Amino acid sequence: MPQGHARYASPVSSTLRTATPDDAALLHRFICALAEYERSPESVEVSIETLRLQLAESPAPFECLIAEASHEPVGFVLFFNHYSTWRGKRGLWIEDLFVLPEQRGKGYGAALFDAVVALADERGAGRVEWSVLDWNQPAIDFYEQRGAKGMSEWTTYRLTRR
Secondary structure (H helix, E strand, O other): OOOOOOEEEOOOOOEEEEOOHHHHHHHHHHHHHHHHHOOOHHHOOOOHHHHHHHHHOOOOOOEEEEEEEOOEEEEEEEEEEEEEOOOOEEEEEEEEEEEOHHHOOOOHHHHHHHHHHHHHHHOOOOOEEEOOOOOOHHHHHHHHHOOOOOOOOOOOOOOOOO
């Protein structure tokens, strides 16, 4: 995906563009809104400045697309590369996909998700993966409508370091 403010057509009346360091404050607002929705607002540790610096890195530790409607930001998807030893291919991991509550159901989430899937196809990725909170039925329904399958035989573990 080209760097800068590349723009991508989407099926709704919106534009998807690649986030830049200038979007750090916007991205931080989205992250905080997502944490609120996921019932964990106290968990956000990242700062605007950290996001700005990370978006300026080459390569950046993540990629991010922002959906806009009438030049107003309405959502984002943040993702990065991972690797499957079994498939012997790179993949994309979607860390977060979020659309403002008042903008849901209008196709922005689908446009963001479909853009990541298309990007994975362009890059020859073996898979796209993500996690969903078990209580988030609207998200589960959204992904299953797109052909995704839950992987109930896997348990996620986390070791947090400071």
